[in-house]
Amino acid sequence: MQLAKLKEQVKQQQLPNHIAIIMDGNGRWAKKHKFKRIMGHKKGVETVRKIVEISGEIGLKYLTLYAFSTENWRRSKTEVDYLLKLIIETLDKEIDELVEKNVVIKFIGTDKGLSHSYRDKIESTSQKSWHNDGLHLNVAMNYGGRRELVEAVQKIGRKVKSGEIEAADIDEKLISAHLYTANMPDPDLLIRTSGEYRLSNFLIWQSAYAELWFTPVLWPDFTQKHFLEAIWDFQNRERRFGAR
Ligand code: IPE
Ligand code: IPE
Ligand code: MG
DSSP, X not given: OOHHHHHHXXXXXXXXXXXXXXXXXXXXXXXXXXXXXXHHHHHHHHHHHHHHHHHHHHTOSEEEEXXXXXXXXXXXXXXXXXXXXXXXXXXXXXXXXXXXXTOEEEEESOOTTXXXXXXXXXXXXXXXXXXXXXXXXXXXXXXXXXXXXXXHHHHHHHHHHHTSSOGGGOOHHHHHHTSXXXXXXXXXXXXXXXXXXXXXXXXXXXXXXXXXXXXXXXXXXXXXHHHHHXXXXXXXXXXXXXXX
């Protein structure tokens, strides 16, 4: 089906509130083309642009992109340095257009391991978009689902200790409210590219009932059409939430 037609079709049905994507396969894409791994990441940024663009066009509310995990520090220093630099440079380059397109950009993840100046820079740059009310674009940067839960438990523990709340007050709602994604809907659709079938520590609490969509396509080859196909597929699934 043509892109325009698919787009119309998708817009006529209820959209997922929140789509989360594990953007995987940059390294393999580079290898396939006999480039260095970092070229795959560079190419991957172009896919990010296209996916953010179409998300805005169809009126999606929340998009969360996995950019760098707490486990990605295990990669070579050259690759880690390149990725950190690429993320900040891309933000710098795109921020004005994102602001203009009514996008709200937020970084979710831990400060641990990042320099103060790096964290300050991404915060202050993304702050420029915080008055907007269009697409909420979350960049999961230095993100790990287990780390997120550890930090939530620490925050809650401090509140119990100070007497602000009691242990018996701790429920699912309270835990959700102490995650990086506080006040956001849980992802309804989680996409992973590159033919890997795992969560890799991504939104492990929030994705408890997400619909999963996998494709062998490598992230740099992922198109707007693939994205719409995933949404269309989602729209034709039956979600039961344990009810029957
Ligand atoms: C995903 O691509 C991007 C990041 C993890 C930052 P990879 O770099 O994991 O690519 P593969 O999995 O090695 O192909
Ligand atoms: C997950 O991909 C992290 C990001 C996409 C940022 P990885 O390539 O790091 O995950 P594993 O190693 O295949 O689980
Ligand atoms: Mg990978």
